Amino acid sequence: MTRRAINNQAGMGASNPLNLQPGAQWADCLSRRHRKAAVFSRVCFAVTWMAAALLGLLFYQVSSDGLRWLDWQFLSSFPSRFPERAGIKSAVVGTLYLIGLVIVIAIPIGVGAGLYLQEFATKNRLSRLVELNIANLAGVPSIVYGIIGLAIFVRGFGLERSLISGALTMSLLIMPMIIVVSREAIKTVPLSTRHAALALGATRWQTTWSHVLPTAFPGILTGIILALSRAIGETAPLIMIGALTYVAFLPEGPMDSFTALPIQIYNWVSRPQEEFHQLAAGAIIVLLGLLLLMNATAIFIRYRAETRL
Amino acid sequence: MFVGENKSMKNTLIDNFIWKGIKMKKYSVAVYWARCFTVFCGLLLSFSAVNVYAQTSLRGTVSVDGSSTVFPISEAVAEEFLAVHPRVRVTVGVSGTGGGFKKFLAGEVDINDASRPIKDQERQLAEQKGIDFLELSVAFDGLSVVVNKDNDWVDSLTVTELKKIWQPGSTVQLWSDVRGHWPNKEIDLYGPGTDSGTFDYFTDTINGKSGRSRPDYTASEDDNALVRGVSGDVNALGYFGFAYYSANKDTLKIVPIDNGQGPVTPSAQTINNGSYAPLSRPLYIYVRSAALGRSEAKAFVQFYLENAAQLAEEVGYIAMPDKLYQQALERINSVSQRTVDISVN
Numbered sequence: 001m002t003r004r005a006i007n008n009q010a011g012m013g014a015s016n017p018l019n020l021q022p023g024a025q026w027a028d029c030l031s032r033r034h035r036k037a038a039v040f041s042r043v044c045f046a047v048t049w050m051a052a053a054l055l056g057l058l059f060y061q062v063s064s065d066g067l068r069w070l071d072w073q074f075l076s077s078f079p080s081r082f083p084e085r086a087g088i089k090s091a092v093v094g095t096l097y098l099i100g101l102v103i104v105i106a107i108p109i110g111v112g113a114g115l116y117l118q119e120f121a122t123k124n125r126l127s128r129l130v131e132l133n134i135a136n137l138a139g140v141p142s143i144v145y146g147i148i149g150l151a152i153f154v155r156g157f158g159l160e161r162s163l164i165s166g167a168l169t170m171s172l173l174i175m176p177m178i179i180v181v182s183r184e185a186i187k188t189v190p191l192s193t194r195h196a197a198l199a200l201g202a203t204r205w206q207t208t209w210s211h212v213l214p215t216a217f218p219g220i221l222t223g224i225i226l227a228l229s230r231a232i233g234e235t236a237p238l239i240m241i242g243a244l245t246y247v248a249f250l251p252e253g254p255m256d257s258f259t260a261l262p263i264q265i266y267n268w269v270s271r272p273q274e275e276f277h278q279l280a281a282g283a284i285i286v287l288l289g290l291l292l293l294m295n296a297t298a299i300f301i302r303y304r305a306e307t308r309l
Numbered sequence: 310m311f312v313g314e315n316k317s318m319k320n321t322l323i324d325n326f327i328w329k330g331i332k333m334k335k336y337s338v339a340v341y342w343a344r345c346f347t348v349f350c351g352l353l354l355s356f357s358a359v360n361v362y363a364q365t366s367l368r369g370t371v372s373v374d375g376s377s378t379v380f381p382i383s384e385a386v387a388e389e390f391l392a393v394h395p396r397v398r399v400t401v402g403v404s405g406t407g408g409g410f411k412k413f414l415a416g417e418v419d420i421n422d423a424s425r426p427i428k429d430q431e432r433q434l435a436e437q438k439g440i441d442f443l444e445l446s447v448a449f450d451g452l453s454v455v456v457n458k459d460n461d462w463v464d465s466l467t468v469t470e471l472k473k474i475w476q477p478g479s480t481v482q483l484w485s486d487v488r489g490h491w492p493n494k495e496i497d498l499y500g501p502g503t504d505s506g507t508f509d510y511f512t513d514t515i516n517g518k519s520g521r522s523r524p525d526y527t528a529s530e531d532d533n534a535l536v537r538g539v540s541g542d543v544n545a546l547g548y549f550g551f552a553y554y555s556a557n558k559d560t561l562k563i564v565p566i567d568n569g570q571g572p573v574t575p576s577a578q579t580i581n582n583g584s585y586a587p588l589s590r591p592l593y594i595y596v597r598s599a600a601l602g603r604s605e606a607k608a609f610v611q612f613y614l615e616n617a618a619q620l621a622e623e624v625g626y627i628a629m630p631d632k633l634y635q636q637a638l639e640r641i642n643s644v645s646q647r648t649v650d651i652s653v654n
Contacts, residue, residue, distance in 0.1 A: 081385040081624055161402075161417070239404070242374075242412070246384045246401035248391050257372075257400050267403060270377065270531055272556035272625060277533075 066281025078248040083275035090247045094258040101167030114182025137176035145173040146240025161242035164254040174227035181223025185216040218302040225298040235262040369605035374402035375409025375422030381624035397605045419600035423593040424506030441598040446591035448621035451575035453554040454564040465565040465572035479523045498526035499538045499547030514587045552625030580627040
């Protein structure tokens with residue numbers, strides 16, 4: 001629709017004699033600009049669909065390999081050397097535990113830090129330094145977080161190669177992202193909202209808790225989901241801190257050792273036998289499914305939050 | 310004294326019940342003793358049952374880490390071991406041979422999978438930290454030299470020719486540089502990256518020193534990438550573990566290797582009896598001697614050696630002669646005997 005509108009405008013600009021334009025030169029210039037706009041919108045269109053097509057291609061390839069392995073037996077068995085007996089039970093449960101712990105650890109701290117930096121911190125050199133460093137941290141490669149996790153959590157705190165070490169490392173990894181996104185979301189809350197609340201006698205905390213945070217919530221949630229999606233697919237830091245590959249029991253607490261889906265996939269892909277490559281494809285489908293489920297939940301919650309406002 | 314105590318206890322018990330107004334059948338001292346005896350026997354029985362249960366079903370944790378090459382064997386052994394001892398938690402990680410040794414020497418894992426023998430500096434570190442360990446070979450892997458399926462000129466390579474191709478500063482650019490009557494086509498080399506134990510072993514045996522290799526070849530830590538590379542390139546020559554060849558026999562052509570006694574093709578038989586030389590290598594597990602003092606770890610290592618021959622073949626490697634497994638088992642028994650003695654003293 002927009003493209004047609006632009007084209008119409010371009011046509012009008014070129015031919016409308018009632019245009020109060022000084023001469024043909026201006027019309028020429030305008031039509032060139034409209035042409036440029038049309039080209040640009042087409043490029044954007046193509047790029048968007050290319051991204052979607054790539055995802056489609058990936059999904060097609062993965063499902064043509066892995067779909068036939070996908071059954072209840074695959075989801076409910078431990079890994080095995082026999083492809084037909086192998087499953088991803090420990091990997092799925094490990095991933096779910098990990099994400100659960102990351103949610104509990106990273107979200108309160110991340111959102112809290114974003115809130116403080118945006119709403120409460122006085123703007124001085126120190127706070128600017130902190131802001132700059134957080135923005136930089138968001139771009140640090142994940143393997144570096146793995147090394148930090150190994151040094152601090154696994155060896156320093158003596159948490160060993162446990163779920164909690166993995167979750168803390170992953171939390172470190174996604175915290176900068178959550179902080180940056182929360183700040184952006186809080187920034188978009190209009191100042192008038194705060195003024196109105198304060199004028200009615202609300203304290204600063206009441207204003208923040210009951211007005212700023214709920215208004216910013218949908219934006220914050222989007223950031224959280226993007227960050228969690230990154231955490232769910234990361235392999236390098238987990239391998240670094242020593243998540244395991246063959247685990248035939250389910251973790252019973254945060255101190256237990258564990259494995260996760262990306263590690264299981266990585267292991268199967270590097271095996272010589274073709275059947276294991278197909279199993280890896282099956283596990284990728286499950287991982288994609290988990291991601292979609294998380295995104296869908298987030299969109300649902302965001303929709304609820306937006307309509308309530 | 311014992312009887313008196315019980316009598317008074319009996320009296321208070323019965324008095325109590327009457328006082329609370331509960332109708333009790335007054336029973337004789339004989340019945341009382343009989344009941345006590347029954348309870349005692351029951352307790353004894355349940356205790357002994359627990360003891361018997363603890364003996365047949367081990368508990369605890371055994372941690373294995375290390376080489377990705379050995380991983381399939383350890384995984385298979387762990388899987389079968391868990392079928393026998395479901396309450397032992399066996400975990401297997403993949404940190405690479407070197408990464409595994411770091412954890413092993415930090416005392417974090419009981420067993421390290423290794424696709425090469427321990428290096429001198431690692432051995433020194435073990436001595437410094439007072440970690441006593443056992444080196445046990447569990448299977449053979451035959452490094453396979455392969456070319457493309459459509460390559461119709463290569464029928465075998467000698468060890469000298471391999472060295473000529475792969476040594477640092479090699480001038481071999483064309484197939485005709487290797488043997489005069491081979492075509493004037495460029496030779497495209499594929500091999501594992503420098504972090505791999507396969508690379509260490511190949512460069513050690515062919516070029517004379519571990520890590521010395523010509524650098525201008527397509528390197529990948531992912532052996533499947535090498536398989537794809539060689540199977541899609543008529544002029545390719547590559548090397549990797551035997552399991553990757555046997556899983557891709559229809560897209561690759563194996564090159565028999567001539568070590569002076571005529572060309573030998575790697576197969577289960579030629580690798581097992583040692584005639585495929587020098588490219589068949591042993592795969593190891595390193596066991597911390599202290600860990601053998603724990604019954605679940607000792608049972609796991611024993612189980613490993615008893616079943617490695619069959620399980621290794623199931624996952625694509627080659628069993629060693631039975632005699633070697635027997636010797637290894639004897640070594641474990643003597644070491645764990647010693648460890649138990651030390652811990653008792």
